Amino acid sequence: MTRKRSITAAISIAAAVAITMAGCVGGSSSGGRQTLQLWFWGAPPQQQETMQKVLVDGFNASQSRYTLQVTFNNAVDKNVQVALSAGKGPDIVYGSGPAFSAQYAVQDKLADMTAYAKKYGWEDRILTPMYQSGTVDGKLYSLPNSIxxxxxxxxxxxxxxxxxxxxxxxxxxxxxxxxxxxxxxxxxxxxxxxxxxxxxxxxxxxxxxxxxxxxxxxxxxxxxxxxxxxxxxxxxxxxxxxxxxxxxxxxxxxxxxxxxxxxxxxxxxxxxxxxxxxxxxxxxxxxxxxxxxxxxxxxxxxxxxxxxxxxxxxxxTTASLSINAASKDKDGAAEVIDYMMTSSFAQEMNKTWPGYWAVPLKNFDLKSADYTGLSKPFVDSIKSTIKGVNDxxxxxxxxxxxxxxxxxxxxxxxxxxxxxxxxxxxxxxxxxxxxxxxxxxxxxxxxxxxx
Amino acid sequence: MVTTVSVSPAHRIASGRRASYLRRKSALNCVLVAPALLLSIIVVVIPGALTLLLAFTNWSGIGFNFQFVGIDNFEKILADPVFATSLRNNITWLVLFLTLPAIIGLLTAALLLGRKKMRTFYQVIYLMPYVLAPVVNALIWQTVIYNPHGGVFGLFGIQPPSGSAATSLYAAAAVDMWHYWGFLTVVYLGAMRQTPGDQVEAAIVDGANGWQVFRNIYLPSIRPTLLLMGVMAVIFSFLAFDYIYLLTQGGPAHSSEVMGTYAYAFAFSSFEFGKAAAVGIIMSFFGLIASVLYTWISRRDVTK
The missing domain is CATH 3.40.190.10 (Periplasmic binding protein-like II)
Known part of the structure; x- marks a missing residue:
């Protein structure tokens, strides 16, 4: 192999490693914005489209510091499990529920979100049982995406x-x-x-x-x-x-x-x-x-x-959202979670994806009359469930x-x-x-x- | 009488050169072996040693916090009735795989041996399920055969075997055997074709019929292949996982649970990696017995 070829090969390998690492670990920068990673369940194409439009495009347009990227995979639970254990993984951790998160919280694999809860007023906004279910020793480690x-x-x-x-x-x-x-x-x-x-x-x-x-x-x-x-x-x-x-x-x-x-x-x-x-x-x-x-x-x-x-x-709950302790952009991850804990987000997601986005808000301010198709009975059912929880x-x-x-x-x-x-x-x-x-x-x- | 042996300077130089050559050769051998050895250590030895170590801990699979619990994991597993079911199912699996695919494979290979035309075509067809991913095979059977609505069993109004506790293990084994027997056919056919033609011809000339030729000529000739495939079946039977997990997940009610799915549930559902490692060690033990047995039989054959 000539010297020139050796250099080219070395650069190629270095580039490949760099690209791979960028894919594995969040916090990379693109166009002046920090990239935030979220690994999500391998939803059907139509629902992925909704996610892209409402969450990814919506969040990216709402601020100028972060670019959210969502990766869909059917084996997300196992992937997250292995990545977190190795101190890697996405910035926003999508898990199967608070019991899943508790395991990682006690091993310091998830970030304490209590400060963000105070900053964004999550405890006041989110249904008490749902908020409490994500705490370990009084500290918040996860929030459910949906009840x-x-x-x-x-x-x-x-x-x-x-x-x-x-x-x-x-x-x-x-x-x-x-x-x-x-x-x-x-x-x-x-x-x-x-x-x-x-x-x-x-x-x-x-x-x-x-x-x-x-x-x-x-x-x-x-x-x-x-x-x-x-x-x-x-x-x-x-x-x-x-x-x-x-x-x-x-x-x-x-x-x-x-x-x-x-x-x-x-x-x-x-x-x-x-x-x-x-x-x-x-x-x-x-x-x-x-x-x-x-x-x-x-x-x-x-x-x-x-x-x-x-x-x-x-x-x-359907799933849980946490922040990876290894994330370099915990503030950005918290911002994404906060974006998902709002009536406006729930309102948009439920238009085309009923069933998965009953955001656990105390005041689930959605009117079934504003919806068509199955979103209508879904919104009704969730409002009724929330009332039952409050009672x-x-x-x-x-x-x-x-x-x-x-x-x-x-x-x-x-x-x-x-x-x-x-x-x-x-x-x-x-x-x-x-x-x-x-x-x-x-x-x-x-x-x-x-x- | 004293004998003096004198070594000439030329001989000493030659001897020194030879030692130097051997040293260089030995160093080169080490360099050539090093990558494979390093890879084996990283991929096999270290994980194996860690699994053995973790089998005596309460490690959750997350972080580095764990305590040594002695033989606690093994005690709990051996006291668990699900483990007994799993072991029994692995043994049933082994018996099935040592018999049915081997018989069908041998029979098909013997039939293909006498067929000059289309033999290659049949081999390709038989190999197709083997080269497909298990998830694809499982999906095909789940949708086309075991589906209560639109599948073959649904068409006849019969409950699919994968849904019944009495038959779920056999339902999964049937799919795995379906994917495996074609491979055995090709292997056995290859071995049978190595049988010396003069022996076969001599037997035919002596008036042996088809069964006698097969029994007395082909079978002894392919004995090492049969033995190897048998040992592989023993090892893989205790490692069985994919088709069971994909088709029944070890259910209903643990009826098709095998040690592989049993260990998987500890590792990825209950976060009890220590117990999963202990089950893994027990699984390896059976594979080890099969390997030792194979080595012993092979050596005995060579000695004979």
Whole structure:
């Protein structure tokens, strides 16, 4: 190799390394602006477009110091996990929820956002349970991008065919599902194919609606054990519900949310039981092009326990936003998060992407009349959930509020449903796992529900 | 009697040159081996040693904070009924992979051996699932075969096996075997074609039928290949992960859980890397047994 070639090769290698490093670590500069990185879930193209337009273009136009770049990837959770562990990764950390963030916070991988919370007044603006869920030892480490409830999507045409109205009570709900089964339909559609943690939705639902949020709160504080009879009753109720075929019939393991929503639109079932974020899947099958937008309705899951108020919510979050402790532009990252915690951002995102952007604001100042399509019922559902949260009528979603190993242990609820483990043994294992995590300080702080 | 051996100056010079040559050669050998050795140390030895070390800690996978917990991780894993299910499933997986793909592969290779035309074409067709990414194969089966709506099972109104606790492991194994048997066919065919033609001809002249030629000529001839493929099947059976994770995620209710998915859940869902490392060590142990067995059988064959 000649000297000239050697120099050229060395420069090329150096350039390649520099470009790679620029891609790996945030804080690079472009055109006088600092570049901020956000790694996001691999959303469908239409939703990526919305994100680009509303978040990226909107934020970049709103100030002159930073350029936000969003990278979409389906394996974002694992990528973030590996990058943070190595002291790298994006400036704004998109995670699966406060329990995820707590793990990284205790290992100093996330920046303390308390000062930014004061600067931007987040504590005053954001729903108290949502704000508190992101704190560890009194310091703020994450904010949820969106709240969610686990409710029931229904197809009005199927209900009409069955000759029933939208159920108002749990017994009416069960009656309709029985009627649907008798008519050769699925009682409801849902499934965990490809994502086992879907199970967490349904155990959270029954813990909230049978044991109640207050009992869950006491268990999470360690005041009562997870083997408490009220919790065991909830676990048994979830098993009974599953065994009667009320969760996707025999196809629970071979359906996913997207297919379930498609089946609902094809009138194969009156109901889809799932998180409100499923509105984003609904828009693929209930839309103006198909002429069936008005067929889809959403209601809160009917309260199961007569001692709990109606409506009663299963409160969860879609994802969490934090600042990477290794970021060189923490101020810029905080500015992006603040931009996402506003009514105007929520307003724009929800126009074309219902389901994912119920920004947890105390004053969710969105009017459903301003929206069309599925954004309209979504905005209504969130306003109703926020009211429920403010009234204290909610239980907790396992994936959001429980420490990770305990949440994973709850994912195994299908062992109880399929009868391979008893409810009692299952809860003994939960108790053991929870105690270990509680000793490590991994339980996020929670506000006490009213009921 | 005293014997005096005198070394001439010329001999001493030659000997010195030879020593110098050997030193240079040895240094050159070291330089040539160094990259591969360094790579092996970085990619295999260090991670292996770290995994062994971490198996005795409570490391969460984040940061550098951990405590040594002795054999606590191993005790907890061995007491967990899910581990027993995983191990049992790995053994079932092993039995399936040592038998079905091997039989189908041998049979197909034997049939292709007698076929001069189109043999290459068939080999390419058989290799296609093997060269496709597991995620593609899994998606094809999930959508076209195991789909309760629009798939083959849905068409016949039968519950897909991937959705039942009794059959989920076999559902995942079927896809993995489907992707694997074509590769075995090509390997076995290659080995059978190395069988000396005169032995085959002699057997035919002696009146041996097709089965007898296969049993007494081809089978002994491809024995080393069969052995190697068998050992590989043992090793890979204890490392099984991709098709199970993609198709059933170890469910429903851990019915298709194998040690790979069991370890993955510890590492990436519960943040218990110490336990995941412990499961990894147990998995490696079975692979090690297979490797030792293979080495022992190979040496015994050479000695014979």
């Amino acid at each position: 969610e409830d686990i409710g029931v999507f229904y197809n009005t045409r199927v209900l009409e065919k069955l000759g029933v109205a939208v159920p108002q009570t749990y017994s009416e709900f069960i009656t309709v599902m029985d009627k649907a089964a008798a008519a050769g339909l699925y009682p409801s559609v849902t499934g965990n194919q490809g994502w086992k943690p879907v199970n967490q939705n349904y155990i959270s639902l029954f813990l909230s609606h049978v044991a109640g949020g207050k009992t869950m709160y006491d268990a999470l504080q360690g005041k009562i054990p997870w083997t408490d009879p009220r919790i065991e009753k909830a676990v048994r109720a979830s098993a009974d519900f599953y065994q009667k075929g009320y969760l996707g019939g025999k196809d629970y393991s071979t359906l996913n949310f997207d297919q379930s929503m498609q089946l609902l639109s094809q009138q194969k079932s009156p109901f889809f039981i799932g998180p409100s974020l499923a509105f984003q899947f609904a828009s693929n099958y209930f839309n103006d092009k198909a002429g069936n937008t008005a067929d889809l309705g959403y209601m809160t899951f009917p309260t199961v326990s007569p001692t709990l108020p109606t409506p009663y919510y299963t409160l969860g 204290g009528n909610y239980g907790f979603f396992v994936g959001t509020f429980f420490p990770p190993a305990t949440a994973t242990a709850f994912t195994d609820i299908d062992s109880v449903w399929l009868g391979t483990v008893t409810a009692s043994t299952f809860l003994q294992n939960i108790e053991k796992t929870f105690k270990e995590e509680q000793a490590k300080g991994l339980v996020p702080p929670l506000p006490e529900p009213a009921n």
